[in-house]
Amino acid sequence: MGWLIFGCICCCCTAGCSLLPVVCLNKRVLQSINKLLDWENNRLYCRLGFSWKIEQQRFEHFNEYVLVLEELPKVHVYKPD
Template sequence: MDRYSGIYYQEGEDSSDDPENTLGVDIILVPEPITLRGVGSVTIFGLNNKFSSELPSTLHSRVAPEEYKETIDKINRVLRKNLPTNARLLFFGCFFCCCTFGCSFWPVICSSRRTLRLLHRLLERENRNLYYKLGLRWHLSKQHLDASNLLEYVILIEFLPRIPIYKPD
């Protein structure tokens, strides 16, 4: 009964002897996130009016094409509903800018923030219901355009690290 009362390490089992793993912590490699840029023709305050529903090649084995297309269609529906209003408000804001000393831009700024909040809520709901279970996380992120200082909202699809459940603590 005595020999079972403690934990004994055999040769080669101690993870602190490994020169690559000096802290005893396993390093989990995660692929680079996938960036989905807008493909529409109109961009208002960095938010494009459409995203492509074509499945990226790196997601072929992780997500069903129908699920991906449904999520992108939901995002495009929110954008299709809200961005025309933002465009009209921006036009009127530019037209009345001199008379109102710039205060006519507040409605379009508030409307743009509302659209972003709707998209954040939509992506969080989709993550909670589907993508966290698949090891993915979708979220909006600001990124610089290719050769300028302008910012654009893109959808980042990050791969979540898998936790090794069969390895003891």
């Protein structure tokens, strides 16, 4: 939050380049969350038939990230190909 405020204050003087750290940090955090969710899904939830994922959804006037739990389709072991 501090980077965002700093970027907004300095935006006029730096022609928008001061907002770059906020964008980079946001991408890095999303990558870390997706990596963690993939690890958890492979380790535990895949066996239970579920999968966690993060999605960006629009609410009223802004976008927000939401954690979604999906049910995986069951594989029929005895059904021929």
